[in-house]
Amino acid sequence: MRNPRNESLRQNRSRKRDGSGDAPERRCILSGETACRDDLLRLAVSPDGDVLPDALARAPGRGAWIGCNKAQLEQAIASGQLKGALARSFKEGGLSVPQDLPVLLENALSRAFLERLGLEMRAGRLILGSDRIANEARMGKVAALFHAEDASEDGSKKLDQAWRVGMDAEGSGMAGEVLPLDRMALSVALGRDNVVHLALADHASAKRVLVPLRRLQTFLGAGAPAGDGGEAAVDGAAHDAAALD
Template identity: 60%
Template structure:
């Protein structure tokens, strides 16, 4: 923004015209796990933050202010590190202080936070119209080639899931490929409560962008709980695969 002649550049104008400096965490697209030492995209790791009174808590949306520490291990590995004191040491080095309180149920809190983030995202996608519910509607949409990601509740019947998987393969022109929907680490009761619908057993995402957003959160949850990975390159249509890759860059 240009300043008219003879007009002083006041602090508010100077601040508005000055490019915003990215925070150190924003400038780096990858993070290093404080326990394993491995690096990866921040979307695949879990951020831990410290409250003003020193309590360590999960920050799965990575929005809490201040310094953060990142982990990319499973729940079992986190539980072991907590029990053996390795987590305390790693956090003390990351936050440069030993005055930290680590709750004994931190692994449970992390899993609960990841589940909530996934359910909240599914709710948002439903409100935008990207989420498809109902077996008959999902089957018709899938056969028409308009389903980017197919999900099943953990207690869905094998027969019902198999029929929808077949419809998805037909609509995606992937017959014989083994393409199948992902089994969620959530049962129909949890899905029904979160989405405010009765008997939610199967879900479809009708938009590549929505599929990428949901898949990213789901993969983090499955990795942490030790479940099978969601939406691998063998298990999604090419269009959805490209969108998932884009969300992880």
């Protein structure tokens, strides 16, 4: 008898993006548009006025939210748009925006995601190894499936098919998430050899992993939930307290 199937990570992700979830929203200081807090990136402002990446969105004190990708952030810094948006939001000048903020933010987001995977692995919730993943997936015990960006197409398709069978979703086209990281990055972070595919059986774990992954994907251009990501400046009247946290 097949076990009751888990709800997939992709299904949960769609509900939140269509606004039917209960996640809090924040406003992007560059575009003026609102989006789910988990889709946006937080910049923290130190007491000395230094603007720093806050990958986990937990740093104390002042912060502002952006929904742009790396290229758009580089443009916003070069044009002075980011500094102007921050000055309007905080109603003060003298903020220091490092020119390498995009690199710092990308590194921080990657590290946050990999550290989250490491925590789930140490808690025994991460499934590694293609054979083990396939077996668990066919029994409906996989809530989230991931592939390294350099995983072979055939290997990924086989696991995707096993997952669809276990989820009673054959013919749906449902597939695992392709991560913006290669097998070397995953292997080094998890301390295992040749980590190409990984899965989570626990739905709560899948949701915890999704948050840093969604932010990393946003920044690397997989999506900019806050709209145009800051391609045009907006005046201060378009912003409210939702832009700051």
